[in-house]
Every structure is written in C-alpha cells, then in structure tokens.
Amino acid sequence: MKVRVSVQLKPGILDPQGKAVEQGLHGFGFAVEHVRIGRLIEMDVPGADAAEVKARAQAMCDKLLVNPVMEKASIEVL
C-alpha cells in the first residue's frame, strides 16, 4: 500500500528556512504568515490491512524517519 509520511517541525521549533521563504513570498506581495517547511516521504509498504500498515509506518517514524526532539509526523495510507 502507498504510504505518505509528512514530517513537520514541532510548533515551538524555529524554522529559519520557512522564515526565509515567507520573506521571499512577502517580496512578491503575497500576504502569508507562519510558513513552515517540512519533508514528505512516500513509500510502498506490503500488506492489505490499512491499520496494520499504518502501525508499521509509525514504527518507522519512531525508529528513523522522525527526530522527536524537533519533529512530528502525520501518516496517511493512500
């Protein structure tokens, strides 16, 4: 099954990259705020049971994909 893991910096964590992009957007006249930059990970995970596949993706987040000091993840089974 196709799994999409979205990794975001936690709310309190400074995101200088997001800030720079926000300033860039302001430069083009776009009214935006709170721009945050994250990472999108897509993968094929064998299995037919969505809940079981999601649990395995969660284990992958815990082991490697996410650093809990600064990041949080949301998992989508497509």
Added chain:
Amino acid sequence: MRVAVPVFPGSNCDHDALHACGTVMGWDTIPVWHQEPRLPAGTDLVFIPGGFSYGDYLRCGAIAALAPVMADVKRHADQGGLVLGVCNGFQILCEAQLLPGALLRNASLRFIHADVHLRVERADLPFTSALKAGEVFQVPIAHAEGNFTLEPGDLADLEARGGVAFRYCSPKGEIGEAFVPNGAMNGIAGIVNVRGNVLGMMPHPERVVDPRLGPTGGLGIFRSLAAALARG
C-alpha cells in the same frame, strides 16, 4: 592509548582527527570504516569526526547513527569508554541518542566558518581536566547545522545537571546572544552525558593543536584526554 576514528562515507575531518591524535599527540590512532562491526580491541577513546556523513541525508547524522560500527560505539560508551564527537560527530551522537538534543539549521541559515571563543563550564571531565572552569579558549567552527535545541524542560534538566561543557562567549568570557554564532539555546557549544564519558561539541579542537599549523587553542582538550587515559 588507543584511539578509534570511525569513518563514514562523507566524513571529511577524519584526517584532522587522525593527525591530532596520531601525529601531534602520538597516540595509537586507527581509522575504522563504518561497516566494521567492532572497534579495535583495547580502544580507549572513540573520536567521531566531522563531515557530511551520508550526505546529511534525512537529517545530519541520522543515517550514520545506524551504521554497524555505531552499535559497538554504544557498547563502548555503556562500559564507560570515552567518546568525543566533533561537529558532524556531535550530530551523530545526538541521533544515536548517546547525547540529548538536536542540532538544527543555523539561525542565519548560512554555513558559518569562524574562530569563536568558548568558556569552560565543566573542568572536572576527562575531556577538560587540564582546563579551568571559566577559562576561555579559541577554536574554529565550520557548520550549517549547529543550532543546539532541546525541549524547554529538557534544557532546564541539562543545565541543572551540569550537562553543558562549553558555551560560546566573548574573548573575555562574557556570555550573551551576541556571542552565539548559530542560535544555539543558552549559547551551548558542547554537552556531556550524565556519566561524563561522552562529549559532543560543534567547534573543532582537532584543527588547532599543531603549532606548525597555527594556533593551539584545542590542545587543552587533548592534554586532558592524555591525563585521563594515563590515569586509566
């Protein structure tokens, strides 16, 4: 005195570490490829060098933390063996959970190379015993991700237990945001684990130890290690 220097694809300060430990200090210093399952027998100190292990893929140090050699580095640390991680080596130690926290992108978003001053916060460690508490020494930094970060509660815990080994400061030893090059919380440049045998720092002491090459601000750390290992 035997030193192991783990080498990952993308390490680029490994030869600085080998030069400082081997040529300058005269220690038996052995590079260890990341695929090795074991450190050399009799390793006293593991020096995890700087660089861009695995191209900084995923997060700095995240992939290196999973390398076969790191399992033995953890065993070495668990048994009380000394581990020093510099720059990318510090990032690897955090990702391997041998040290708390994470190194985020510099607040300026830029790669910074500069000489900085550090204040010694702990002079009772195997890494610092030849230094004095409050002493200031100069070392270079060269990194893009040195912005040390911890959850507020964990930061308070780290400070309370004296986990901060070095702090960025002015040449006179003053502390303040103006002297923090990368946005690191509380100006933290280097930390030590609870047991005091694993130290990670962003600045590069191994680059300033050879008088033939210039300043020697990093020698205090290596002299401390020599004393610690002579004591056994």
